[in-house]
Amino acid sequence: MSRFLRRWRRSILLQVTSLSIAVSLIVIATVGTLLYTKIAAGVYQEKNSAAISEAQSLADYTQAQLDATRYRTDILLQTVIDNIFRARQVSPTTSVRETIMLATPATAKISKRYQGSSNDVLLSTIPESLRADVRKNFYSQSMRVQIRYAKGSRAPIDAIAVGRVLGIPSSSIYEIYYLFPLTQQSQLIDLIRGWMLGTGAALVLLIALITWYVIRRVVLPVREVAQIAEQLTEGDLSRRLLIRGEDEMGRLAISFNEMALSMQQQISRLENLSRLQQRFVSDVSHELRTPLTTIRMASQLLYEARSKLDPAASRSAELLVSQIERFETLLSDLLEVSRFDARAAILETKDIDLKPLVLNVVDQLQANQVPHFSFIAPDNEYRALVDDRRIERIIRNLLSNAMDHSEGKGVVVSIAQTEHVVAIGVRDHGIGFNERESERLFDRFWRADPSRSRVRGGTGLGLAIALDDAKLHQGSLKAWGRPGHGANFVVTLPKSPGIPMDSEPLDIFPSDQPSTILADFDSDDI
């Protein structure tokens, strides 16, 4: 039921068709009922008139016969009375008419000897109201009654009863009723009703079909447009509508196709533009590599020969080597960023334990040489399906960042996990950052304090790349900081790509600090 309701709500075709069926049903039923009652009333009216006039003449004739018994000896009263009840049969079950003679209440006190009916019709067939009317008026009165036969010999029949008073010689007054069966009329009315029901149903069906067809002709193209529009939205920009005819639908198809074409052109233009730009960055990075190789080898040659150089030249060779190292790091970071921009970064996941990975980075950066360094990892293993190269890079970026800014006040690295999520936190107690700075923390080439000496010579891309790496894992990288109280970075990763992150194993607010400043970058921000 709810499925049908949903379909109904989603389809104009169903809505309009069902509405037109409902409306036409109401109209046709109303008109049909009205017509039917009028026709039925007319048919009965006519039969009624005929019955009254026939009854009138029969009664007149019978009265004349009765009257005659008083003056002529050859006609016996009883014979006349018998003739009254002799009914002509149409068929064994139907009479042309039935006759009932009833004594008026006044006569009944003396005698009811002439009371009777034809074919065992029950005398109670005639209702009291008709009898009263008949006695009150001299002229014939009529009423619709149901003829009931004694002992169930025949089924009751609808009929018109016409009655008037009849005087029987020797001053007794009777009421005579002629009952005309309505069998024919009933049949006629039934026939008419059948036809009307049939025609009505056919009419409703016809209207429904016409509505269905017309709406379909309008809705089908609309549905097609909706379908094509959906496909366009999904990125299949080459989809077009079929143009049929020159009517409104045809015009719609033409302008729709024009819209799709211009959209396709715009998008491919923008795509080309951004592809060109990304390729430019990538090409520049690559083009720089060949001369950089020469420079690097040359500088190393000089560096190795520095003992033969004078002190100034020797120092210059040392600086040259270290700056070329930095330049190379910058170049590869730049290339990594351009890969993220081109969405060409690929996640190559492995099932690894994060604890040795983090410890390895700590060793490489000699973070454990930092005063007050501590490492918190209560569990034995922190297994996750991650891209180890990227995770290592995140940790290295966060840790070298923390070491750069810790001012010797201590760095804490911690790992924590829940069933589906693992988090790595890097906390320092150094200079920290304020709210304004927190907003730009993950911006490329942004530095908290440009005048600060670059102890380790980071590229300024470290945190931006770390954030991109975390996002690529569908994880998050959050930062907390307060000037003078240090900073806290937490990277939270699903243990397998695609698992929703249902918990946060590490709180971004350090437990030792009530905080107000928070920079929050989730994968939702992409």
Place this chain on the structure above:
Amino acid sequence: MTLIMVVDDDQDLAEMLGIVLNGAGYEVDLINHGDQALEGFRTNKPDLVLLDVMLPGIDGIEICRQIRAESMVPIVMLTAKSDSHEVVQGLEAGADDYMVKPFKSSELVARLKVRLRRTPGDGANSLRIGDISIDQVAHSLNRNGESIPLTRLEFDLLVALAKEPGRVFTRDALLSEVWGYQHATDTRLVNVHIQRLRSKIERDPDNPELIQTVRGVGYKAGSAKQ
């Protein structure tokens, strides 16, 4: 003296490479154009070819393919892009190793040394893998008296596996043993060469018996059907 042919269109880099390699004790033959590479190779018969991928004229990959068609000489490619098809194409064309610019001189020399080293004689001169016998001294491979030519790298790869039959080598282990890498994890290098080696020694390279893949770990020398 060992002769290294350097093919690079960047004259300054080529010269610098010459200086460095000379310093390391190698003789160097510099070639600046792709079209001259094959000719130079045929006349001078170098012991190793250092080949830049991007070259005017015939490109590095094509040169690599042509040299490999007539020689088993070690070929090391120089590339600026480590993540492009270039590397895989170069390896499939027959290069043994590749260096990503900008590399350190020491790194380059160390890598070339590995490629030029003679097979260390570590006791056993002859090894067997399946129905193939490996002669480590003569540096040759035999199946039923029929010789199978291998490049030095392919030979080293096979020997590394055959020396410890049944041991599963991770790709990283092979990289360090055969290529002399310390931290690198470029598994393409291993995969491409294993494929190439299989195509030469396996009866049915699609169902390898001699070098078997251990899913999710690496490779091992199989005993084949004895």
